[in-house]
Amino acid sequence: SITTTTTTTTTAAVASPGNSKPIQFSDSDLGYQYVDLPENTTFLESLAHNNNYKPGVMYTAAQQTESDGTCKTYLYRLDPTVPDEPLKVVCGPLQASDGSEDVTIFGSSLSNTGMLYLCAFNRNSILQYDLKAIEQRGSNKAAKCRREITVASPNDVAVDPNDESIVYVAGGTFERYCTFKVSSAPHGCLWKI
Numbered sequence: 001s002i003t004t005t006t007t008t009t010t011t012a013a014v015a016s017p018g019n020s021k022p023i024q025f026s027d028s029d030l031g032y033q034y035v036d037l038p039e040n041t042t043f044l045e046s047l048a049h050n051n052n053y054k055p056g057v058m059y060t061a062a063q064q065t066e067s068d069g070t071c072k073t074y075l076y077r078l079d080p081t082v083p084d085e086p087l088k089v090v091c092g093p094l095q096a097s098d099g100s101e102d103v104t105i106f107g108s109s110l111s112n113t114g115m116l117y118l119c120a121f122n123r124n125s126i127l128q129y130d131l132k133a134i135e136q137r138g139s140n141k142a143a144k145c146r147r148e149i150t151v152a153s154p155n156d157v158a159v160d161p162n163d164e165s166i167v168y169v170a171g172g173t174f175e176r177y178c179t180f181k182v183s184s185a186p187h188g189c190l191w192k193i
Contacts, residue, residue, distance in 0.1 A: 035078060035087050040064045042071065046156075047078070048108035048116060056081055059131070061094060061105035061118055072101050075116075075134075075143065089139045090131075096123055097148035103127065107156030111164045118145075119154035119169070124183045126151055126169060126193065149193050153185035167193055 037044065043063035058078040063071050074092030093101040104122040111117075114131040127145040134143050153172030160166035172185040 037062060037076075037087070038064060040066070043104060045106045046108045048110040050110040050112060052112040053110055053114050053131070059090065059108070059110060059116060061103075061108065063104060070101075071104075073103050073105055075129075091134050091139055091141055091143040093142055094118070094127070094129070095142055095144040096120065096125070096127060097145055099144065101142070106154065107170070109157045109159045109167065111159045113164065115146075115159070115164070117157045117159065117167055119151075119157050119171070120148075121154060123148075124152055124154070125149055126154055126157055126167065151191050151193065152183040152189070154191075155185075169193060 041062050042065050044060060047058045047060050049058045056079065060076050060078060061073050062076055063073045065071055072093035075090040075094060077088050077090045078086055079088075080086055094103050094105075095101055096103055100123075102122065103118075103120045105118045106121045107119040109117045110131070114135075116129045116131045118127045118129070120127050126149045128147040128149070129143060130146050151169050151171050152174045154169050155172075156170045158168045160168065169191040171189060171191060172183050173187045173189045174181050175184045175187065176182075
């Protein structure tokens with residue numbers, strides 16, 4: 001459910017010079033609201049949205065720590081027009097092309113046709129999922145990616161609005177050290193794939 005909280009305080013500095021005390025605002029004073037995620041959620045990075053696919057609906061991949069200590073990522077649908085249940089599980093855990101459920105998602109992008117692209121930073125790849133097919137088969141089932149594309153340290157992804165068969169990825173580069181090929185996140189690159 002969407003909840004308003006007053007436990008966090010946001011501070012705004014007074015614009016006048018001198019030793020004026022900062023003005024304190026609570027989240028409810030500012031109208032902030034939060035969506036409740038499962039308690040075992042440990043990592044959440046981005047939201048994907050495309051009004052041409054489903055108006056007003058957003059998708060997010062949330063990593064959660066399971067009772068056995070493993071981390072798995074679930075895909076959620078966020079629909080603010082459904083106040084009693086705005087967050088629903090679409091599928092999960094998400095799987096890479098080899099069936100591995102060890103995926104840590106950073107950026108995301110959604111095409112007009114429901115192709116969801118997720119940056120799997122820990123795998124140095126972009127995972128593509130067919131959201132239409134996943135939503136038609138029902139929730140609470142593992143979802144294997146349709147395609148996995150190798151990209152060094154992917155941080156964010158965007159679908160080309162003029163040609164949705166092309167995606168752009170902000171990420172790192174692959175460099176050679178001795179006989180090893182390693183991902184280098186600090187040496188950024190913009191990939192067109």
